[in-house]
Amino acid sequence: MNKQIYFLIRRAFYSLQNENDEVNSAWKNVQSRCKGYSKPSLKFRIFKYAAVFMLALSLGSYLWYFQQSDTSDTDHTDIRSVPPKAKLILATGEHFYLENMEQNISIKDLGVKISKDSVSNALYYNIDSLGEENLPTEYNQLIIPKGGEFSLKLADGSTVWLNSESTLKFPVQFTAACREVYLEGEAFFDIKKNEHSPFIVHTGDKKVTVLGTRFNVSAYPEDPSWQVTLVQGKVAVQIADHEEKILQPSEQYSLNNNTGEIEIKTVETELYTSWLDGKFYFKGYRFEDIVRKLERWYDFQMHYQQEEIRNMHFRGVINKHYPLEKTLKYLEETTNITFDIDGRTITVKKIEKQKE
Numbered sequence: 001m002n003k004q005i006y007f008l009i010r011r012a013f014y015s016l017q018n019e020n021d022e023v024n025s026a027w028k029n030v031q032s033r034c035k036g037y038s039k040p041s042l043k044f045r046i047f048k049y050a051a052v053f054m055l056a057l058s059l060g061s062y063l064w065y066f067q068q069s070d071t072s073d074t075d076h077t078d079i080r081s082v083p084p085k086a087k088l089i090l091a092t093g094e095h096f097y098l099e100n101m102e103q104n105i106s107i108k109d110l111g112v113k114i115s116k117d118s119v120s121n122a123l124y125y126n127i128d129s130l131g132e133e134n135l136p137t138e139y140n141q142l143i144i145p146k147g148g149e150f151s152l153k154l155a156d157g158s159t160v161w162l163n164s165e166s167t168l169k170f171p172v173q174f175t176a177a178c179r180e181v182y183l184e185g186e187a188f189f190d191i192k193k194n195e196h197s198p199f200i201v202h203t204g205d206k207k208v209t210v211l212g213t214r215f216n217v218s219a220y221p222e223d224p225s226w227q228v229t230l231v232q233g234k235v236a237v238q239i240a241d242h243e244e245k246i247l248q249p250s251e252q253y254s255l256n257n258n259t260g261e262i263e264i265k266t267v268e269t270e271l272y273t274s275w276l277d278g279k280f281y282f283k284g285y286r287f288e289d290i291v292r293k294l295e296r297w298y299d300f301q302m303h304y305q306q307e308e309i310r311n312m313h314f315r316g317v318i319n320k321h322y323p324l325e326k327t328l329k330y331l332e333e334t335t336n337i338t339f340d341i342d343g344r345t346i347t348v349k350k351i352e353k354q355k356e
Contacts, residue, residue: 086150086162088114088123091138091172098123098150110138110172122151127173138172144185146299149275157192158199163275164296165220186218188276191233205240206255215247216273220296224289226255229272280318287312298324298344305349309337 086098090107098116105114111128123142144150144162151161156174166185174180179199191199193212201208203219206226213233219226228237230247237253238244245264247253252267274281282290288310291302297320304310312335318327328339328346340347 085145086121086123086148087143087145089141089143091140112172120151121149122153124153125155125170127155137175139169139182140172142168142170146296156194156197159190161188161276163187183217183219185220186216186275188214188216188273190214207238209236209238210234216269218272220292221257223257223292225257227272228253229267229269231269231273275320278320280320282318283315284313285315286310287314290314290318294318294324294327300324300344300346303345303347305347309348309350312337 088096088098090096090112091110092107094107096105096114101116104116106112107114113126113128115124116122117124125140142150142152142162144164144166146165148164149162151159152168152170153159154170154174156179158179160168160181162168163186166183166187168187169182171180174197177197179194179197180202181200182202184203187201189199189201189210191210191212191214195211199210199212201210201217203217203226204221206219208215208217208228210233213235214231215233215235216229216231217227218229228235228247229252230249232249234249235247236244237247239255239262242262245253247264250266250269252265252269252272254263254265255261256263268283271281271283280290280293294300295302314331314335325341328341332338336351337348338351340349
């Protein structure tokens with residue numbers, strides 16, 4: 001199943017499950033308050049379920065309308081994510097801008113065949129000879145700019161989803177003994193199991209070793225922390241001058257880029273993989289950290305009129321495919337900050353309370 005569809009179905013299921021639990025709990029509460037009354041008739045029980053159904057239908061219709069409706073502010077051009085101008089640089093030096101790639105590519109010198117699915121922004125990389133020894137290791141690069149995202153299915157069957165402003169360096173062909181790639185930025189990996197050929201993700205002096213698993217690596221150098229979040233399977237995380245650590249599902253390895261402090265904790269993995277299904281989930285995030293993610297996606301620059309705004313904390317959900325103005329307007333309505341937009345430069349400032 002397509003992983004993006006999987007995440008959407010899973011999130012919808014959990015939401016419906018929670019809503020159903022809340023309805024049952026509320027109904028039990030009503031029943032407890034009505035002890036001593038006669039048992040409800042069949043007609044009353046039918047009315048109960050009909051009322052619950054109509055309430056759920058009304059709320060669902062309202063939420064659908066709210067999510068689908070756009071802001072009516074048309075004073076300036078919406079800031080949306082820039083077109084995904086992903087670039088593939090082959091070991092031969094040839095460059096391909098993937099949005100302009102209309103047909104399959106065959107590189108006879110390398111034995112490589114490349115195809116693209118324009119609907120899902122997916123790239124498929126195949127090679128005639130896989131795992132041959134005594135061949136020089138040459139590397140291709142897949143570069144994703146701000147506002148873009150792309151998935152790459154490697155020759156071994158593994159799939160990598162690259163987030164915006166990220167680069168993956170991968171060999172023309174894997175060796176039989178090891179599969180190694182190099183990441184800058186953020187990516188989600190779904191690795192094809194091969195006990196005889198471990199898959200290694202390098203990010204600077206850090207590496208993640210796996211046999212077959214699904215995990216997210218966030219390695220933006222400007223972020224406050226370097227993170228590996230394990231969704232399924234098992235991975236070994238190794239950082240220079242530190243002991244290797246083994247992660248279990250739902251565990252996250254986090255390295256503070258400023259202090260060097262390491263923390264391993266259990267997390268809600270959906271909070272760190274939500275970018276796959278088109279959303280940003282924030283739970284107690286600093287405003288500056290939220291902005292950093294938005295800047296990568298929408299390609300704008302934020303200026304702070306007061307430094308204290310950087311450390312304000314927020315929680316919520318942001319749909320990546322809505323105009324940025326819609327998100328900013330929501331923040332204005334729920335906090336004491338306001339935004340001035342000038343092209344792709346945005347200034348944020350606090351609203352001073354008027355003295356009575």
